[in-house]
Amino acid sequence: MTAPHILIVGAGPTGLTAAVELARRGIMPVVIEKRKTASNLSRAVGILPHSMALLKPSGVAQSIQKEAIELQRVIFHEKNKIIANISICDEPNPNDRLFGLAQDRTEQHLLTAFEQMGGHVNYGAEFLSLSQSDTGISVSILGKAFRFDYVIGADGAHSTIRQSLRIPFNGHELPETWSIADVEAENWINPSCFQGFILDNGGISVVVPLENNRFRVIANRPDALQALPIPMEITKLRRASQFKISVRQAETYQMGRVFLAGDAAHCHSPAGGRGMNLGIADAAELAKRIADGTTDGYHAARHPIGKATLRQSERIRHAMSSAHPTVRFIVRNMLRLAQRIAPLRQRFVKNLLDL
Ligand SMILES: Cc1cc2nc3c(=O)[nH]c(=O)nc-3n(C[C@H](O)[C@H](O)[C@H](O)COP(=O)(O)OP(=O)(O)OC[C@H]3O[C@@H](n4cnc5c(N)ncnc54)[C@H](O)[C@@H]3O)c2cc1C
Structure with a gap:
């Protein structure tokens, strides 16, 4: 044949x-x-x-x-304050890892x-x-x-x-305009971790490592770097753009x-x-x-x-970008519980890693 x-x-x-x-x-x-x-x-x-x-x-x-x-942890901040810091590399199966590239x-x-x-x-x-x-x-x-x-x-x-x-x-x-920035930066906090920032008025931004001292910043705001509540020491801006989703x-x-x-x-x-x-x-x-x-x-x-x-x-x-105080309260507390209670943490990690 x-x-x-x-x-x-x-x-x-x-x-x-x-x-x-x-x-x-x-x-x-x-x-x-x-x-x-x-x-x-x-x-x-x-x-x-x-x-x-x-x-x-x-x-x-x-x-x-x-x-x-190999991403080690997922850290969530509410503005500039950490609300949950969850390890994602403790799964017994060595294949259950999240890679950033x-x-x-x-x-x-x-x-x-x-x-x-x-x-x-x-x-x-x-x-x-x-x-x-x-x-x-x-x-x-x-x-x-x-x-x-x-x-x-x-x-x-x-x-x-x-x-x-x-x-x-x-x-x-x-309806909203999203933005992305690909940057080289020094002294960034927790550089091998995925970090999510819950901002005011339904804003979210995320920083993910791409390689040593290189990061991808993304936000549902027109300027991803300006939206970050913790300033980055940027040594090179490789690319910044806006996009609709x-x-x-x-x-x-x-x-x-x-x-x-x-x-x-x-x-x-x-x-x-x-x-x-x-x-x-x-x-x-x-x-x-x-x-x-x-x-x-x-x-x-x-x-x-x-x-x-x-x-x-x-x-x-919807959950991460809600400006509603009740939804924010639930999200914040679910993330905190996921950090502290092992079965919830395992479920969180499974949801994060499974397709
Ligand atoms: C800012 C941003 C961040 C993202 N972050 C993530 C993430 O963290 N994780 C994740 O899993 N996904 C993420 N995505 C989504 C991811 O980038 C896409 O899902 C992925 O690129 C889809 O791959 P694809 O090959 O299907 O399409 P594409 O990557 O779009 O590739 C399509 C290719 O087809 C070519 N093409 C188009 N028309 C023609 C034609 N007529 N003839 C010949 N060639 C043609 C194009 O030039 C292009 O190279 C993100 C997307 C964006 C925009």
């Missing part, structure tokens, strides 16, 4: 995971990416144990682990593994349209026509593939021979740090199903998981 001919559109973490997972099973996909070069954006930081387990057979998890920071570095590890397997990403090649029949899909790439058995749309939240198939992307945009999910992840994965299929706020991890899991499942010939079950397997993750991420965002 000849291997199916696969096109992956998009070389973000989702597309690259699909590429690696297909290539290691002997199916070499064609990967196209409209950017001219690899990305240098830090976006997702937290890599969950589930993603590490999926990326282990290809060796990608091992190379990520060599570079990533800038997304561009995670993508680089995936790309290196794919290239070592003989794969190649075609940068500067933009997907524009397709037409599909029962037997295959015709796609025009850089003015030339190609035929594929399956196409994977891993082309992000504004997916052209999803739009060209007219798949509804149901949901809404959040949508909470949406594609009505279907599969239409004929075309599949959606990652942000093309779902997007939500960074609360809970699930976006990239969900995309990695979609991609790994889809690659396995293509290799096993069980693609028909892909939507049924992944759509409910995406829906549950969106709901959970929204629950966290």
Whole structure:
């Protein structure tokens, strides 16, 4: 039997995971990416144990682990006062660890593994349209026509593939402007910990280590650094920008021979740090199903998981950004109890680490 001919559109973490997972099973996909070069954006930081387990057979998890920071604790502040300080590295299973690494570095590890397997990403090649029949899909790439058995749309939240198939992307945009800063800083407090700050009037900001003395700051405010209640000694500002967030999910992840994965299929706020991890899991499942010939079950397997993750991420965002005194009281006390009572702490850590 000849291997199916696969096109992956998009070389973000989702597309690259699909590429690696297909290539290691002997199916070499064609990967196209409209950017001219690899990305240098830090976006997702937290890599969950589930993603590490999926990326282990290809060796990608091992190379990520060599570079990533193993996060030790999660510390919550109400403005500048610590309200909970919870260890997340006491789980007996050594695989239950949360790693911090800038997304561009995670993508680089995936790309290196794919290239070592003989794969190649075609940068500067933009997907524009397709037409599909029962037997295959015709796609025009850089003015030339190609035929594929399956196409994977891993082309992000504004997916052209999803739009060209007219798949509804149901949901809404959040009203507030979010901001992100990627900085190098000295003498930052608890530098190997994830730190969340509950601010006045429904504000939240988060600081996560990316590497030694490099941090990602994110807030639901227009200026992430200004929102921080504890000043940072910044030595270099690598990047700062603002963005809007949508909470949406594609009505279907599969239409004929075309599949959606990652942000093309779902997007939500960074609360809970699930976006990239969900995309990695979609991609790994889809690659396995293509290799096993069980693609028909892909939507049924992944759509409910995406829906549950969106709901959970929204629950966290609502709780952490509520300005209501009762909600703040409950959140503050739940975090304090999670620090002090072992079963609650274990449940908190499980919720944080599980996908
Ligand atoms: C500020 C911020 C912070 C975040 N923090 C976290 C976090 O802590 N944890 C977490 O898990 N997630 C986080 N996320 C979400 C995470 O970054 C995304 O979920 C992740 O990037 C999705 O990966 P993807 O490969 O599906 O899509 P993308 O990373 O968007 O990649 C899609 C790729 O497709 C390419 N493309 C698009 N259209 C075409 C076309 N027509 N032809 C060819 N190529 C195309 C794009 O250039 C892009 O490279 C964050 C996101 C943001 C914005």
